[in-house]
Amino acid sequence: MFGFGLPELCIVAAILLIVAGPSKLPQFGQALGSSIRGFKKALNSDDSVKIEEKR
Numbered sequence: 868m869f870g871f872g873l874p875e876l877c878i879v880a881a882i883l884l885i886v887a888g889p890s891k892l893p894q895f896g897q898a899l900g901s902s903i904r905g906f907k908k909a910l911n912s913d914d915s916v917k918i919e920e921k922r
């Protein structure tokens with residue numbers, strides 16, 4: 868889809884490990900997982916907005 872393969876993901880993970888350090892990686896994973904769950908929940912929910920015309 869975006870041209871990301873295994874080599875690109877490994878490079879991004881290595882850069883993240885160098886920049887953030889190993890102690891911050893679980894926090895990044897948790898934040899990523901919760902944002903993906905929230906996005907899926909928003910896609911699957913049936914929140915329709917009703918617009919009423921006021922006279």
